[in-house]
Amino acid sequence: MSAEPAMRAAETAGESIVLRVSRYLPGRDAEPVPRDYEVPLREEWSVLDGLNHVKDVLDGSLAYRWSCRMGICGSCGMTVNGEPRLTCGTFLSEFAPGPVVVEPLRGFAVIRDLVVDIEPFLGKLASVTPWLVRNGAEPPPDAEFAQTPEQLGAYKQFSMCINCMLCYSACPVYALDEDFLGPAAIALAQRYNLDSRDMGAAARFDVLAAAGGVWDCTYVGECSAACPKGVDPAGAIQQYKLTAAMETVRRFLLPKGAR
Amino acid sequence: MTAPDDTAARYRRPVPVLWWTGRRPYLLFMIREFSSVFVAWSVVYLLLLVRAVAAGPAAYRGFMELSASWWMLALNVAALALTLFHTITWFVVTPKAVAVRVLGVRLPAFMVAGPLYTAWIAVSAFVVWLLVR
Amino acid sequence: MSASTDVLIVGGGGAGLRAAIAVAETDPRLRVAIVSKVYPMRSHTVSAEGGAAGVIGIGDTLDEHAYDTVSGGDWLCDQEAVELFVREAPRELLRLEHWGCPWSREGDGRVAVRPFGGMKRLRTWFAADKTGFHLLHTLFQTSLSHPGVERYDEWFVTRLLVDDGRVRGVVAIDITTGRVETITARAVILTTGGCGKVFPFTTNAGIKTGDGMALAYRAGAPLKDMEFVQYHPTGLPFTGILITEAARAEGGWLLNKDGYRYLQDYDLGTPSPTPVLRSMELGPRDRLSQAFVHEVEKGRAVDSPYGPVVHLDLRHLGARKIDAKIPFVRELCRDYENIDPVTDLVPVRPVVHYMMGGVHTDIDGATPVQGLFAAGETACVSINGANRLGSNSLPELLVFGARAGVAAVEHCARAAPAGEPAALAADERRRIETLRRRENGRDSLAAVRTGMQRALEDGAGIYRSADSLLKAGETLRELQERYARLGVRDHSTTFNTELIALLELGNMLDVAETIVRCALLREESRGAHQRTDFPRRDDRRFLANSLVYRQDDGPGRVEYLPVRITRWPPAERVYGR
Numbered sequence: 001m002s003a004e005p006a007m008r009a010a011e012t013a014g015e016s017i018v019l020r021v022s023r024y025l026p027g028r029d030a031e032p033v034p035r036d037y038e039v040p041l042r043e044e045w046s047v048l049d050g051l052n053h054v055k056d057v058l059d060g061s062l063a064y065r066w067s068c069r070m071g072i073c074g075s076c077g078m079t080v081n082g083e084p085r086l087t088c089g090t091f092l093s094e095f096a097p098g099p100v101v102v103e104p105l106r107g108f109a110v111i112r113d114l115v116v117d118i119e120p121f122l123g124k125l126a127s128v129t130p131w132l133v134r135n136g137a138e139p140p141p142d143a144e145f146a147q148t149p150e151q152l153g154a155y156k157q158f159s160m161c162i163n164c165m166l167c168y169s170a171c172p173v174y175a176l177d178e179d180f181l182g183p184a185a186i187a188l189a190q191r192y193n194l195d196s197r198d199m200g201a202a203a204r205f206d207v208l209a210a211a212g213g214v215w216d217c218t219y220v221g222e223c224s225a226a227c228p229k230g231v232d233p234a235g236a237i238q239q240y241k242l243t244a245a246m247e248t249v250r251r252f253l254l255p256k257g258a259r
Numbered sequence: 260m261t262a263p264d265d266t267a268a269r270y271r272r273p274v275p276v277l278w279w280t281g282r283r284p285y286l287l288f289m290i291r292e293f294s295s296v297f298v299a300w301s302v303v304y305l306l307l308l309v310r311a312v313a314a315g316p317a318a319y320r321g322f323m324e325l326s327a328s329w330w331m332l333a334l335n336v337a338a339l340a341l342t343l344f345h346t347i348t349w350f351v352v353t354p355k356a357v358a359v360r361v362l363g364v365r366l367p368a369f370m371v372a373g374p375l376y377t378a379w380i381a382v383s384a385f386v387v388w389l390l391v392r
Numbered sequence: 393m394s395a396s397t398d399v400l401i402v403g404g405g406g407a408g409l410r411a412a413i414a415v416a417e418t419d420p421r422l423r424v425a426i427v428s429k430v431y432p433m434r435s436h437t438v439s440a441e442g443g444a445a446g447v448i449g450i451g452d453t454l455d456e457h458a459y460d461t462v463s464g465g466d467w468l469c470d471q472e473a474v475e476l477f478v479r480e481a482p483r484e485l486l487r488l489e490h491w492g493c494p495w496s497r498e499g500d501g502r503v504a505v506r507p508f509g510g511m512k513r514l515r516t517w518f519a520a521d522k523t524g525f526h527l528l529h530t531l532f533q534t535s536l537s538h539p540g541v542e543r544y545d546e547w548f549v550t551r552l553l554v555d556d557g558r559v560r561g562v563v564a565i566d567i568t569t570g571r572v573e574t575i576t577a578r579a580v581i582l583t584t585g586g587c588g589k590v591f592p593f594t595t596n597a598g599i600k601t602g603d604g605m606a607l608a609y610r611a612g613a614p615l616k617d618m619e620f621v622q623y624h625p626t627g628l629p630f631t632g633i634l635i636t637e638a639a640r641a642e643g644g645w646l647l648n649k650d651g652y653r654y655l656q657d658y659d660l661g662t663p664s665p666t667p668v669l670r671s672m673e674l675g676p677r678d679r680l681s682q683a684f685v686h687e688v689e690k691g692r693a694v695d696s697p698y699g700p701v702v703h704l705d706l707r708h709l710g711a712r713k714i715d716a717k718i719p720f721v722r723e724l725c726r727d728y729e730n731i732d733p734v735t736d737l738v739p740v741r742p743v744v745h746y747m748m749g750g751v752h753t754d755i756d757g758a759t760p761v762q763g764l765f766a767a768g769e770t771a772c773v774s775i776n777g778a779n780r781l782g783s784n785s786l787p788e789l790l791v792f793g794a795r796a797g798v799a800a801v802e803h804c805a806r807a808a809p810a811g812e813p814a815a816l817a818a819d820e821r822r823r824i825e826t827l828r829r830r831e832n833g834r835d836s837l838a839a840v841r842t843g844m845q846r847a848l849e850d851g852a853g854i855y856r857s858a859d860s861l862l863k864a865g866e867t868l869r870e871l872q873e874r875y876a877r878l879g880v881r882d883h884s885t886t887f888n889t890e891l892i893a894l895l896e897l898g899n900m901l902d903v904a905e906t907i908v909r910c911a912l913l914r915e916e917s918r919g920a921h922q923r924t925d926f927p928r929r930d931d932r933r934f935l936a937n938s939l940v941y942r943q944d945d946g947p948g949r950v951e952y953l954p955v956r957i958t959r960w961p962p963a964e965r966v967y968g969r
Contacts, residue, residue, distance in 0.1 A: 154360065
């Protein structure tokens, strides 16, 4: 539906592919039920285009989230043939002749069909102080904090997170223990820790090094493999483990006043 | 007609006991975790050796005989393989955990892992030299 | 059940978040709530790429930024608002810096600036080519530091409660549960973005359905300058995904099928190997999109499976520059076109991008309805006039989002706490419940939506005429009738996106009508509004903003408000000479 001229142009051989979509409506279904929909197989159609076709033409009741269709808003993460993917950047032709199995992101409670509950993430994100902390030190009036490209480079990668939740879905630790802060929240905490303008590392330590923090990570590494934006949350967590270990030792050895 | 939705109901997909068998990366992860048991065994084995040496020639001979048994050989070959696997996985992880920056540019992974492998080979060579000289 | 707050913000994108922070900072005792149909970080601000304009560079002046904006807007801008805007823009961008926005930097640590279309100086701040993404996430994460900011994520506002000429709150659906609830408030700020989805081919996200515009329009507030729809000259064919103007600012060329930089034939200057400000590829978006249409008419465009395109040539920039300055362009070309701009030409065509028009506001975001404010793309102050310059929209949503937040706080100080207009709220709740239960016939929501999009593209595209607009208006009337009979197949309450899509379509149809209506009555060509039957600008009749008011039946009533001209009398728009 996003590109009507394209629909006109791309009437090709009439090939099709089956989307096997997980359907779940609380009150009606005890558990998700797969349902098959036949959609046109077009080279330029993403899985999301297929879902939009289902919703527009075949079954308006299908529920899923989407918005930007260009891999930046982070809405449309789903499990496609077993892997966590952004459906707007995953193409039907990759799975020909099909079927393409579309399920909600794993590791999260399912609200309906392909929609999962990401509220727990919002809480975790807020808990790691994901903003610039200055501890009362005023920013320069009418000027920017100077930050060299090198200093920017130190945290830039971790600032690229789109909160799409694919990393949580790939993380077996999170699946087994929902109290785990998880890859994206820790990477974003580290994004601020490494920012030359920030002074909040001590406050974040109390959350990151506590129960549910970095030490829960067993380094499966799949979060970084799933990340569509190259953030490498697994790297962020391992780096912070080193930081946390040093900080713990430092706090143990130094008297309170000298910290 | 209104469907009587139970809005509080969320479906939680149960995590199967064998969740780690479904995907190669998960399986490799479990092997890595499991391999630490064999790393621990290597330490125990070394301690047994030390105890045997301390207890005199008879105990040492007994220990050597035990070590030559087929099942102990098999166990130690497995332990060697898994310890190697364990070591390599850690060396692979290290460049991810240790971000070394020189003049603002992060060092590529091989420059962080390289010295580890070099040190490993050097130590191994020294041990071999000790044994064969 | 009903909730209450002091300042209620509809929309959690850049403008809404900035407004919320402004409220929290101005008066931490006030309650402020953001009601958004998506989680804030999903908002379309996230897709902005190129940058945000604000004067900091040596040799640049506020007057030059103002003049570029006014001339870029073909003199339809409110000049007092523009002067205020250019003055406050750098301050706002600095605040973002102080909140942690990862602006790209010069070697010595200063914020870097890049050239941009229609701008005479280097003044566009950028965070590589994901400026909107970084800006939105910085604002969202900063908003988390204000515990007073309450959020209603994934709630869809269906109606503004206006009683006795004053706004009293909203009725909204909690999408997750389907509950329809009233949230009363002393002030409401609309920050829902634009309405690109009324067109078939747009850079806009699926959520951009003109909700705030429709809410305000139905509540009696006029919409302003709705005929001015910006086509961005470089969208990817099929998807309509935006290729940022920064690609041209960094030195990209537009080529026709002969490899010829065709913009030189359209009074936009002469080609030079490196970019020249306010010239050629760095001309304003309206002129570049119009040039494309002429190239197609001359048979000099390139045929593609998705209609005619031209080529954006970035090859001469080299991989290093592309990766440093416009990495997202490379990512998008690779993911969605299977090409690499380092070695391949990028096919592009004009694509609906931005609404210059919106809810009529003053410089504080206030609408004629007491207690109702608007900011960002939803609103029209107007600083954009007949054509917005690239990189003015991000500072606009910051400047006017903040101003609207502060103005709403001041309004709360004056306004007595309002009771809930229970009867109005009950009416609305009944309307939604009825709609949710209504069986759908043989017609389909998607068919009506496609019909609307085609009508707008055919009738109110880059070039319009009385004939095409009258036909589009007629089609829209028929579609409104069909819409009135539509129902849903999904009657459930949990995450019923079909019901939301139906309500969004209603919003879009109302907004589409105002676009066509205003375009029909403006019998001149100015900026992005080009009439083939009135090809010249007519300052005698139309140096005025159009205001359209909703009528209970028939098309909206249009009035004209003379443009506020302070220092720059109307003149010719000159580019490249």
